[in-house]
Amino acid sequence: QALAYDRYVAICHPLHYMSIMNPGLCGLLVLISWIMMAMYSLLHTLMVSRLSFCPDLEIPHFFCELNQMVQLASSDTFLNNLVMYFAALLMSIGPFAGILYSYLKIFACIHRISSAQGKYKTFSTCVSHLSIVILFYCTGLSVYLRSAATHSSHSSATASVMYTVITPMLNPFICS
Numbered sequence: 001q002a003l004a005y006d007r008y009v010a011i012c013h014p015l016h017y018m019s020i021m022n023p024g025l026c027g028l029l030v031l032i033s034w035i036m037m038a039m040y041s042l043l044h045t046l047m048v049s050r051l052s053f054c055p056d057l058e059i060p061h062f063f064c065e066l067n068q069m070v071q072l073a074s075s076d077t078f079l080n081n082l083v084m085y086f087a088a089l090l091m092s093i094g095p096f097a098g099i100l101y102s103y104l105k106i107f108a109c110i111h112r113i114s115s116a117q118g119k120y121k122t123f124s125t126c127v128s129h130l131s132i133v134i135l136f137y138c139t140g141l142s143v144y145l146r147s148a149a150t151h152s153s154h155s156s157a158t159a160s161v162m163y164t165v166i167t168p169m170l171n172p173f174i175c176s
Helices: 002-012 014-020 023-049 066-071 078-112 116-145 153-175
Strands: none
Touching (some): 002 014, 002 023, 002 078, 002 116, 023 066, 116 153
């Protein structure tokens, strides 16, 4: 969401970019992101710590996905599933709404540009970020919101790699 806001300010308010995107605001955006993710992780850690597990279970992933671990619990997981799905929706809808709003404002600014070359250049800088956002949200939500009946460990692992490794790896290329 911070990158979408940065693009919005750079495209819609280019002359005020340095005063709006000052180091204090950038630090605040990073701090808010870290705090939200730390609280999200703490919530799930506390919710999983109340579950009981059989000692001989193995998760078929290269890392431990939350929904896979909850499905392997031997105790009642209704509350965990409810919290997991609600938190996943809350943590994805909020930022996605901010990104969507930023890009709607950007597209309105692009529409007001008179030259075709200027429109193309501005639009091309946004497409790479939008494609990564769509890739991240589609793969992440497919892992967390997929039902247990249609679960495939190979497709889930592939989707997990996409949103945990590939999209962060592409961020430096998008920002440059």
